[in-house]
Amino acid sequence: MPGFSLELDEDQITLRKWLHEFATDVIRPAAAEWDEREETPWPVIQEAAKAGIYSLDFFASAWEDESGISLPITMEELFWGDAGIGLSLVGTTLGVAGLLSSGTLEQIGEWVPQCFGSQDDVHLAALAVSEPGAGSDVSSMKTRAVYDEATGEWVLNGVKTWITNGGIADVHVVVAAVAPELRARGQASFVVGPEFKGKGLAQGQKFRKHGIRASHTSEVVLTDLRLPGSALLGGKARLDERLARARERQVALDRGEQVTSVRQKGGQAAMATFESSRPAVGAQAVGIARAAYEYALDYAKTREQFGRPIVQNQGIAFMLADMKTKVDASRLLVWRAAWMGKNNVPFLAGEGSMSKLYAGETAVDVTEKAIQILGGNGYTRDYPVERWHRDAKIYTIFEGTSEIQRLIISRAISGQQIA
Secondary structure, three states: OOOOOOOOOHHHHHHHHHHHHHHHHHHHHHHHHHHHHOOOOHHHHHHHHHHOOOOHHHHHHHHHOOOOOHHHHHHHHHHHHOHHHHHHHHOHHHHHHHHHHHOOHHHHHHHHHHHHEOOOOEOOEEEEOOEOOEOOOHHHOOOEEEEEOOOOEEEEEEEEEEEEOOOOOOEEEEEEEOOHHHHHHHEEEEEEOHHHEOOOEEEEEEOOOOOOOOOOEEEEEEEEEEEEHHHEOOOHHHHHHHHHHHHHHHHHHHOOOOOOOOOOOOOOHHHHHHHHHHHHHHHHHHHHHHHHHHHHHHHHHHOEEOOEEHHHOHHHHHHHHHHHHHHHHHHHHHHHHHHHHHOOOOOOOOHHHHHHHHHHHHHHHHHHHHHHHHHHHHHOOOOOHHHHHHHHHHHHOOOOOHHHHHHHHHHHHHOOOOO
8 A cells, every 4th residue: 555645756746737738728718618608618528538638548547546646636637727627527437437336347348438439539428316306315216227027128217417418428327226115225327328318318407507517417317218238237146136135134124133234335336436536526626726716816916906915915815825725725635535545544534525525615715715805806707716616616515515524424423323
């Protein structure tokens, strides 16, 4: 296991510089336009593919870094450029994470490359978990997958909501209930290829959002979607074995017997995917907060009032000091959680959730302070800080609200079932 260090190696320094240049030269100049258009920034995605950033090889390399730090570096720099475009570039990795967490080696080898496509034929992927009545509480999922013994097919029906790349993705990973009585333990993941778009899978409502508007978010509607047996991630034998264990556990609980809770491989796929992604999401928030802090600092050093730069006023200087402190503290929490996750160090105090919670709330606070420092200018679309503030708010909501993160942390540190 590599030791934890705050000193980046040469590869990480080179990675950060390369991504920062791409964010400066390609992402930022396009950010305001695609925010206004509220459309997927295909030209930017294609530029990223040509540069080698939007590719399986790139994200695999970042993920394989034994320190765990390369992926947070990637997220921070891309989202420093723009959160909406950044999410369009990394949203596919949610679908990939769903495949990696539940699929067999054969399924992973077949489908993960299709999530990205190629430089000449760019693809997108999506992970469809949330539903109108099942956001943070994924155990209340209504989407059903029923096995047709006669044909060996799975039939899916339901509505997914708040899905990044939903409906426009080439590959959808859909989580559905196969044994609803078992709640989260009775769920499974399915991979849906592009041939099923319009044949059981359709895009529903596209959401017009407060922020991250360059990232496509919509409903995914499943209507008698018939999938071959091979679409079940992990395979039916593994699913049947897992469901049998879950039913035995439930019988034991009904009898009042003591049952040790052990997460089963392949079980609770949605929560496992989100848990592994929280430090990366926290790094995205760090990128937004850092962008706002740097912009506000530069503005305060050049903006003059009463014959001197406003940064010379304690009210402004102290605000900037707090902003910088929170940005750096957030990054440290993210890096610690990323290192722990990569090296299988148990999150005994909810460290993954800590990183996402603190970074998300920091992004909201720092971007709001940036608007305050810019005054009236900060409230206009002529300056980017108002967009960053709109983008930041989602980080206290998606992939587990701040309240859910606090619930996870409080349960971890107390050992109690906090309600």
